[in-house]
Amino acid sequence: MTALVLDGKAIAKKTEQELSQRVAKLKEQSGGQTPILATILVGGDPASATYVKMKGNACERIGMDSLKVELPEETTTEELLQEINNLNNNPDVHGILLQHPVPPQIDERACFDAIALEKDVDGVTCLGFGRMSMGEDAYGCATPKGIMRLLAAFDIELSGKHAVVVGRSPILGKPMALMLLNANATVTICHSRTQNLQEHIKQADVIVGAVGKPEFIKAEWIKDGAVVVDAGYHPGGVGDIELEPLKDRVAAYTPVPGGVGPMTINTLIYQSVDSGEKKITSQ
Amino acid sequence: MTALVLDGKAIAKKTEQELSQRVAKLKEQSGGQTPILATILVGGDPASATYVKMKGNACERIGMDSLKVELPEETTTEELLQEINNLNNNPDVHGILLQHPVPPQIDERACFDAIALEKDVDGVTCLGFGRMSMGEDAYGCATPKGIMRLLAAFDIELSGKHAVVVGRSPILGKPMALMLLNANATVTICHSRTQNLQEHIKQADVIVGAVGKPEFIKAEWIKDGAVVVDAGYHPGGVGDIELEPLKDRVAAYTPVPGGVGPMTINTLIYQSVDSGEKKITSQ
Numbered sequence: 001m002t003a004l005v006l007d008g009k010a011i012a013k014k015t016e017q018e019l020s021q022r023v024a025k026l027k028e029q030s031g032g033q034t035p036i037l038a039t040i041l042v043g044g045d046p047a048s049a050t051y052v053k054m055k056g057n058a059c060e061r062i063g064m065d066s067l068k069v070e071l072p073e074e075t076t077t078e079e080l081l082q083e084i085n086n087l088n089n090n091p092d093v094h095g096i097l098l099q100h101p102v103p104p105q106i107d108e109r110a111c112f113d114a115i116a117l118e119k120d121v122d123g124v125t126c127l128g129f130g131r132m133s134m135g136e137d138a139y140g141c142a143t144p145k146g147i148m149r150l151l152a153a154f155d156i157e158l159s160g161k162h163a164v165v166v167g168r169s170p171i172l173g174k175p176m177a178l179m180l181l182n183a184n185a186t187v188t189i190c191h192s193r194t195q196n197l198q199e200h201i202k203q204a205d206v207i208v209g210a211v212g213k214p215e216f217i218k219a220e221w222i223k224d225g226a227v228v229v230d231a232g233y234h235p236g237g238v239g240d241i242e243l244e245p246l247k248d249r250v251a252a253y254t255p256v257p258g259g260v261g262p263m264t265i266n267t268l269i270y271q272s273v274d275s276g277e278k279k280i281t282s283q
Numbered sequence: 284m285t286a287l288v289l290d291g292k293a294i295a296k297k298t299e300q301e302l303s304q305r306v307a308k309l310k311e312q313s314g315g316q317t318p319i320l321a322t323i324l325v326g327g328d329p330a331s332a333t334y335v336k337m338k339g340n341a342c343e344r345i346g347m348d349s350l351k352v353e354l355p356e357e358t359t360t361e362e363l364l365q366e367i368n369n370l371n372n373n374p375d376v377h378g379i380l381l382q383h384p385v386p387p388q389i390d391e392r393a394c395f396d397a398i399a400l401e402k403d404v405d406g407v408t409c410l411g412f413g414r415m416s417m418g419e420d421a422y423g424c425a426t427p428k429g430i431m432r433l434l435a436a437f438d439i440e441l442s443g444k445h446a447v448v449v450g451r452s453p454i455l456g457k458p459m460a461l462m463l464l465n466a467n468a469t470v471t472i473c474h475s476r477t478q479n480l481q482e483h484i485k486q487a488d489v490i491v492g493a494v495g496k497p498e499f500i501k502a503e504w505i506k507d508g509a510v511v512v513d514a515g516y517h518p519g520g521v522g523d524i525e526l527e528p529l530k531d532r533v534a535a536y537t538p539v540p541g542g543v544g545p546m547t548i549n550t551l552i553y554q555s556v557d558s559g560e561k562k563i564t565s566q
Contacts (some may be wrong), residue, residue, distance in 0.1 A: 109417065109419060113419075125413070126410060126413035126414045126416070126417050126419060127409060127410045127413055128413070129413040129416060129417065130408070130409030130410055130411070130412040130413025130414075130416070131409045131413075133409070133412060133413070133416070133457060134392065134409050134412065134453050134457070136392060136396075136409060159476055160476045160477065160478045161478075162478075162483075168464060170417050174416060174417070174461075174464075177472075178457075181451060181457075181472055181474075184474075184476040186471065186472065186473050186474070186476075186477040186478070186483065187471065187472050188469065188470065188471040188472075189460075189464055189469065189470050189471075190469050191464075191467075191469070193442055193443045193467040193469070194443065194469040195443045195444075195445075195469070200445075200469065
């Protein structure tokens with residue numbers, strides 16, 4: 001059996017074409033207005049700078065604008081909160097991305113939660129998480145929401161399936177678990193304190209690696225015919241799951257790179273376009 | 284082996300003594316002020332009326348006041364929102380309980396979410412759920428938080444244990460799962476679409492029945508030595524779990540009645556006293 005490749009790069013590219021059309025239409029109808037995503041980068045971490053740049057480039061590709069805010073390494077929580085507040089009050093800004101992680105002196109949670117719900121297109125606020133969890137309208141957290149969109153694009157059935165999420169971080173494991181639950185999967189959440197991790201993973205119809213350690217999840221723990229989603233990305237182009245031995249015995253898998261990563265950025269711009277449309281067409 | 288009885292009634296009674304002392308002290312220090320819980324009952328459902336009355340009585344027993352708001356069956360969402368808004372703005376009210384369920388014409392979620400975070404002592408808002416999930420300060424949803432308090436009172440270890448929650452409702456299954464996860468349990472959430480429910484339950488070190496159907500979960504599905512938590516209550520004094528055959532082979536169980544129920548009300552008043560203390564001592 002050859003596994004279905006959940007090609008996030010291809011789905012992202014296809015979606016970008018649709019988004020370009022939506023942005024062009026919006027511009028035409030509004031006398032030139034376009035959705036604007038504000039990206040905030042604090043400090044000089046090269047990986048974070050690269051991610052922010054990739055996000056800006058994605059905006060550009062679909063005709064959206066981005067507003068780049070770059071703050072020094074020594075920025076305080078109060079200064080960042082003030083910046084977010086300015087962007088909340090800026091009627092031209094439709095979405096706000098605060099690049100994770102921020103330097104250690106900053107209260108990241110307080111800053112995430114300062115983002116106005118209607119501009120939280122990266123899905124990082126507690127309020128947005130709570131609303132999503134309860135089935136209320138809210139932008140989903142970008143990585144898990146990107147995974148849900150990818151699974152949907154390939155018609156992967158989730159209802160009644162046993163999904164095992166390894167990891168419980170605020171912007172990955174936890175929202176992933178609630179999204180899968182709301183899609184009617186039976187969900188198990190494993191983490192660093194889990195006993196018998198292998199036994200849990202062996203039962204997974206759908207396994208999501210969201211643990212942040214290279215090839216931490218071994219191929220032999222995963223059953224034949226499973227759907228394998230790898231949200232990790234590490235130097236050398238490996239994810240959280242030992243993928244190579246699985247390619248001829250699982251039902252489907254996300255490649256690393258080119259699986260989850262492109263869908264994260266795609267979800268960010270997808271939700272930014274949504275927000276821009278809502279705001280601009282309501283004027 | 285005789286199972287440990289997780290006697291919620293006894294723990295609630297003991298806690299009420301402590302709460303009485305805290306309320307008395309607060310009155311003394313503040314020139315007679317006491318925490319006030321506003322209870323809102325919409326319509327004439329007799330079970331709901333009984334619950335609200337029990338909650339009012341619990342306030343009375345510890346020296347707190349309650350403000351009873353009773354609205355007619357035909358109340359609209361707008362009218363209820365207005366009432367909640369009044370209570371949010373009333374500086375003498377420290378907690379607000381909207382008795383679930385409300386009549387079908389009312390948007391219960393909108394009304395829950397209108398409750399100010401600092402007065403959400405029943406833990407029903409999306410914001411409170413999101414904050415609790417992310418480990419931020421928030422009042423927990425009363426029934427699952429009551430269960431956590433009960434398990435803590437009997438030193439039941441949760442870290443690394445496999446907890447299986449059967450049910451995913453907004454005010455029981457979902458917050459229960461997140462609270463157990465935050466206590467470092469490995470958590471599986473089962474529900475009406477779950478396949479092979481028995482197989483999941485058989486693995487549980489801790490099983491929480493939150494499904495709302497009398498004795499839906501059979502004794503034979505539960506392994507020896509498990510901790511059994513039954514959040515159901517049905518006519519005839521049975522819960523969601525077939526309990527009788529388990530009493531000599533599990534490690535611990537919540538009796539029905541007298542287990543989870545008293546802890547729910549106790550948590551509501553516990554959190555109301557907290558809120559009252561915060562507000563009154565900050566004046």
